[in-house]
Amino acid sequence: MVLSRPLVNLLLLLSLCYWSFYVFYSKVIVVDYNERSALVIIDIQVDFCSDGVLAVEGGEEIIPGINTLLERDQKDKNKLFYKTIATADWHPPGHISFASSHGLEPYSIKTINGSKTTLWPDHCIEETGGAEFFPTLNIGKADLLIRKGRSRNMDSYSAFFENDRKTPTGLAGYLENHRISNVYFCGLAFDWCVYFSAMDALTLGFSTFVLKDLTRSVNIPPGYADVKEKEMADEGVKIVKVNYL
Secondary structure, eight states, rough: OOHHHHHHHHHHHHHHHHHHHHHHIIIIIISSSSGGGEEEEOOOOGGTTTTSSTTTTTTGGGGGHHHHHHHHHHSSSSOOEEEEEEEEEOTTOTTTTTTGGTOOTOOOOOEEEEEEEEESOOBBBBSSSSSSSSTTTTTTGEEEEEEEESSSOOOOOOOOTTTTTTSBSSHHHHHTTTOOEEEEEEEEETTTHHHHHHHHHHHTEEEEEEEEEEEEEEEEEEEEEHHEEEEHHTTTEEEGGGGEE
């Protein structure tokens, strides 16, 4: 049977429409927006909560809200986050960030490796109770745990890099492997590790959000947290509340 040219053209058009629809459906429709989102929970550890050696005021108050997000994603098929990551400081004894390692008082400033560095009380020492996640945090819901600051001679504020700004923690590769493009941060402390993590996420090309009501600040000296919030916002970090989700 010989097909007429109009019929051939019609069949070609229908074929093109079919494959266009197939590509669109497979690449866009079936990939839920939130499969490109991750939640990163920063350093909710015993030493950073009430009665801890480096307690952030009200640190444990954010835990119920974080648990609510985690539990919602376990129950609801329309998940908010495709992946959940939790980070933790995990320092060896005598760590370079400890004031005691330099014979100085906590919160002293010392130039280390060419940079002015805040020195902290001994905190989150590996294999101690203070380094454990706060017990009410539902950490079993996390897909990945990252321990940072493990080198004696280097600190790590960011979830992405050690403080040399070169040594990766592996988080960026993990997010890229899972095709994550949107990263939401919560945890401790807003003006330190959350700040550095969010700024690095932005630099690495992720759409970056901070859930401010699920963070708390050190805020030393007073007003420091406001300065860091403005820096984040000016660079393009979206600072939102949890009801934004």
